Amino acid sequence: MIKSTVGFIVLIFTLATTSVGQPISSQSTDNSKIEQAKQVVQPLLDMSLPEVMDQVPAASGLNFIGCPNCHGGAQDMGVLNWEPVLGSCVKCKYCSMVFPNEKFPYNKEKVIIAPSGAKQVYRYHESKEGAQYFFEAHAWYERWKWIQSMATELSQLWSWTRDEAYGDRAAVILGRFAQVFPDYAIRYDYPSAKVKFFPADQKWPYEGLTAYRGAKWYWWGYGDIPADMAKAYSKLQNGYDWKRMDKLIGIETAKRIENDLLIKGYEFTAANPETFSNMSPGTYRDMVIVGRTLNKPEMVHDAVTRFREFLKLGFFADGWWKEGTVSYHDQTVGSLRGVALAAQNYTDPPEWKGERYVNLDLIKDMPFFKKAIAVSEEAVLPNGRKIPINDTWAYRNGTPKPTNKTVSRLWPSLGNAALGVGEGKNQTMVNVNWSGNYGHSHYDNGSIILFAQGGELLSDIGYTHGKYRGWTIHTASHNTVVIDQKPQDAGTLIKPVTGKLLFYDDRDPHVKAIDVDASPAYSTSETYRRRLVLVHAGPGRDYIIDRFDVKGGKTHDWFLHGMCEEDGILTVSIQLNEEIKSLVPDWGGSAKPKNQYEADLEGKKIHAYSYLKDIKSGQANGLWTATWKYQNSGLRTHNLAQTGTEVFSFKSPTVRRAEEDDNKLDQFMGNGIMQRHKGGSSSFVSIHEPFQTLPWIKSVSSEDDTYIVNYELDGKDITDRITLVDTSIHVTSGAGWDYKSGESSSGSLLSFKMDNGIPKFELDKEYNNIGYIRLEIPEGGTGYYRVRSTTGNWLTLEEDPGFMLTDQGKLKYFTFPHSENSGPLRYTVFQNNEKESIK
Structure with missing residues (x-):
């Protein structure tokens, strides 16, 4: 499975304190930041509002595309670059060729009629081997990323300066996205694979695709909630006059942004069955952001329910994310921290029925977190x-x-x-x-x-x-x-x-x-x-x-x-x-x-x-x-x-x-x-x-x-x-x-208990100065644990082994992989006459 190649998320950061109705985050009004942001958005300040609207792609873009000329790079990702001066063209990072051109022209097209009746034409070059190169659609995708970043900067500038030139441009981008998002086709966008399109109003399932592989907003479904646009909208909600958009976008532009962009994005994403993958926490974070922005507690509760279940399913007892890779461990733990940040201090509105959250603190729901952070550091x-x-x-x-x-x-x-x-x-x-x-x-x-x-x-x-x-x-x-x-x-x-x-x-x-x-x-x-x-x-x-x-x-x-x-x-x-x-x-x-x-x-x-x-x-x-x-x-x-x-x-x-x-x-x-x-x-x-x-x-x-x-x-x-x-x-x-190493000595594990949070084994013999104990798991495998101290037949362990013994004597893991094993349980310790002894 291909995963995001975004850089690792910082694991330790300060949790912001926010409340319902306030912006998700706040930034300093440092003059240097303001001037820097002004320089970034200046190209849009030089455009009229209708011209800014035209920067929002009217159809879904495509992310994965290789270079048909030099075949440089890998994974069809980050190979063909785009910038505003290129218009609908793209340029190879490796050979600098601009596409399309005479050597690689458009020779095929895919026509889609959107729900609104709009005609969307996807032109592409198909090689003799059948590889597809959607140059223009990739330019749309890069422009889609760019114009979102502009909306983020513009809304932040407006919140700092209250200059309507910034607010209007942020609002028109958001409003235009609300207009075109319902028409965005669902597509299967995957490296080295032919693109598949599905109707814009079709929710999961999509024929031949697993969950989250069909996407409407991002290149796969995990990122289909427009959370960054929710943040920009949240800033404008704090005083922007939406009537300024009546002639450009239509009356009640704010409601359209809420219903046709943010809520629709949530609904398309939530329709996928839960996978509890390393990408899932990012989706939970976006649910919380949109839920808080729109004062929709059901979205926040949906995210928190998934989040809590995720914690039960995906981590080994020693703190590792189940895939056993430091990169994806860091990504997963960082994303979980992102959920906690987004939800910090959330309180349900008075009218909410059901379990109530008051000053929500999800860090408390992550007792394993110290172990997980330790893995990242060690x-x-x-x-x-x-x-x-x-x-x-x-x-x-x-x-x-x-x-x-x-x-x-x-x-x-x-x-x-x-x-x-x-x-x-x-x-x-x-x-x-x-x-x-x-x-x-x-x-x-x-x-x-x-x-x-x-x-x-x-x-x-x-x-x-x-x-x-x-x-x-x-x-x-x-x-x-x-x-x-x-x-x-x-x-x-x-x-x-x-x-x-x-x-x-x-x-x-x-x-x-x-x-x-x-x-x-x-x-x-x-x-x-x-x-x-x-x-x-x-x-x-x-x-x-x-x-x-x-x-x-x-x-x-x-x-x-x-x-x-x-x-x-x-x-x-x-x-x-x-x-x-x-x-x-x-x-x-x-x-x-x-x-x-x-x-x-x-x-x-x-x-x-x-x-x-x-x-x-x-x-x-x-x-x-x-x-x-x-x-x-x-x-x-x-x-x-x-x-x-x-x-x-x-x-x-x-x-x-x-x-x-x-x-x-x-x-x-x-x-x-x-x-x-x-x-x-x-x-x-x-x-x-x-x-x-x-x-x-x-x-x-x-x-x-x-x-x-x-x-x-x-x-x-x-x-x-x-x-x-x-x-x-x-x-x-x-x-x-x-x-x-010492002579091995084996016996039967009589019981296991947690004594005020401290794990203890009861053995059939008494030992002194035991450094480790090995458990033989009946259905295969071993457990190996550090021993902190011994008292009679009891050994105190350094860490929770992640399982419990049922009344029937079965060993049942409540950590990954959640297996259940029948008894009896045998142990082995190693005795060194100079260091260890048996009574």
């Missing part, structure tokens, strides 16, 4: 950019603020964790994902992102609307294992692919560890398990033990992708002499995608391996290294390869640096490696060594399940031994410290 890399989890924009983060210190983060309900250590320039973070697929997800369970030495050394591309989107969401573009050249399974609410967190510990100053069973990602996998141990030897001296065990399928491909921000130089310690034309399997295709909708995850037409270029291969038996060197940092990965392992180096699209221009995608290629092992089971073991100038680890070796790392620290020769056996992790350092 889900960042040390350089301040958002962690590119799933569909997260890797570079659209405003002005990133680097962190001073990196600490570990655990989001067990979502299925993601970031192991972190270090301060200043010596911050290291390893992110690992095992989340389900609930929209805007990638097929990347078990994948890692490594940030160290000031850069994202092992990258996840993140979000794109470009034509290589199929590559960016495929398992092969991530730092994980591909089974039989196929992507991971697509999860659903009924059959989620969320992995199981087996172990996590971030309490030791030298060791941060995690053990994830991501086997739900592949129905063919019996084992799909990644263990990561981040060892902090000293400032700027961090390394990661990385073991990935796989069983199931025939071929296991272990991918590692370097930095997306630089090409860098990749060298390997073994001979890769054989040049490979393609790694696409016999059943896969190598076609080129035309747009983002040709993702083809099955790979029969466009296989993900077709994106791999400059492929070279060789054999590895035992230890070998791959080293990426960048301008200011580097990474050496020591690989303990199984016998029979084939190694490939390649280049693949990094996408980010193309900045949403499809024509530039092949200019930016990153270096990667892939290890292939065939047979029933594989064990990929690596030690990742970030460095600034030169590698610093002297040697790496192994003895069965023990991995030996030798290096020099402060002039001393240090040897660390890391042992991974079953669920046990043991690190012994020559520097004089020792870490043990």
Whole structure:
């Protein structure tokens, strides 16, 4: 589903205090603001009122359009630009060609007879391939946006100055919109798709379209309430003489604006079935704005009812928006805050019947909000950019603020964790994902992102609307294992692919560890398990033990992708002499995608391996290294390869640096490696060594399940031994410290209760000094929770786990995904004789 690409909403802002009948917002009458606004609207001051009326499009505009000449940009969005001097023409942002022209003339048209009887003609150019280019209708859409912004500025100027020159022009724009809005055709406006039109007076449903896909005002239904025009109207309501519009618009212009623009916009939008999507809160906000402007409490109540239901349905217990992407989490949380702002201090009129709102404060209805805000603040890399989890924009983060210190983060309900250590320039973070697929997800369970030495050394591309989107969401573009050249399974609410967190510990100053069973990602996998141990030897001296065990399928491909921000130089310690034309399997295709909708995850037409270029291969038996060197940092990965392992180096699209221009995608290629092992089971073991100038680890070796790392620290020769056996992790350092994950102990969870808002578990045994507890969910999955304290058989948790136990012993989540599981519930804790004990 395509979502708005508007920049992220500021999450923290001051709530305005307003009352019914007052403008939705007020602004300072600072002279500099007034002068700036006057300059913006001057072109309209130079027009007569009838000329201003003519700036309002008489028919629905169209948003999505590409360039038929250069095919630049992506998603048919922001490609062809318009400004008033262009009239009904548009100009390409990338090749500067103006359309229409002799090469790309109008050669077809669509004629619509509006309800008023007006004839609307949509002229367009159709290419030989059948692509449609509505140049004029796109100019209408851009003019529609522009003239609305002018109405906003004019109404604000009028409220500041009471100069009728501004008030009249704002009023005539609003009045003209009220005249033409009933005739605006419903259209399906979508990237790379043929436009569909529906009658202007038809409300949802629209044949072949899902809810909100047919739109009358905006390019999709979520934005079909003219809230900005309601704000402009609200300002004029405070004293403007509407009789001044009698000759231009007609008598009772104000009522026409209310009935034929604002109320109609609400009615068309409200006719759609509720979806509770990440765009829904924006609609609720607009309902509140129009409801308050028109003193229509039923609109406000409609919005608040939807808002409260939304809060119950869409968030995990750890505060994450269900789609598991920082970008859409921020958008959703910011939009919810926008609803609260619009509704703040609202009071129903005396005549309202039913539930009454008095000085409404929706923030009180959002007890999860602190957690949600925490996610926004914590889900960042040390350089301040958002962690590119799933569909997260890797570079659209405003002005990133680097962190001073990196600490570990655990989001067990979502299925993601970031192991972190270090301060200043010596911050290291390893992110690992095992989340389900609930929209805007990638097929990347078990994948890692490594940030160290000031850069994202092992990258996840993140979000794109470009034509290589199929590559960016495929398992092969991530730092994980591909089974039989196929992507991971697509999860659903009924059959989620969320992995199981087996172990996590971030309490030791030298060791941060995690053990994830991501086997739900592949129905063919019996084992799909990644263990990561981040060892902090000293400032700027961090390394990661990385073991990935796989069983199931025939071929296991272990991918590692370097930095997306630089090409860098990749060298390997073994001979890769054989040049490979393609790694696409016999059943896969190598076609080129035309747009983002040709993702083809099955790979029969466009296989993900077709994106791999400059492929070279060789054999590895035992230890070998791959080293990426960048301008200011580097990474050496020591690989303990199984016998029979084939190694490939390649280049693949990094996408980010193309900045949403499809024509530039092949200019930016990153270096990667892939290890292939065939047979029933594989064990990929690596030690990742970030460095600034030169590698610093002297040697790496192994003895069965023990991995030996030798290096020099402060002039001393240090040897660390890391042992991974079953669920046990043991690190012994020559520097004089020792870490043990402890022996596991399991039992039955007897009960769960909330004691004055504090969550508590009752166990069948007594423990002391327990850091975490793992719950085994009967229908699959695990819960993993921090323990604050222990008292007898009771454990006090740090956070609410988001579920309750029914009288029948069933575990029922009141947070997303709202599943219900039958008992009994088993738990596991990890005992370390030096730190923990059992009574």
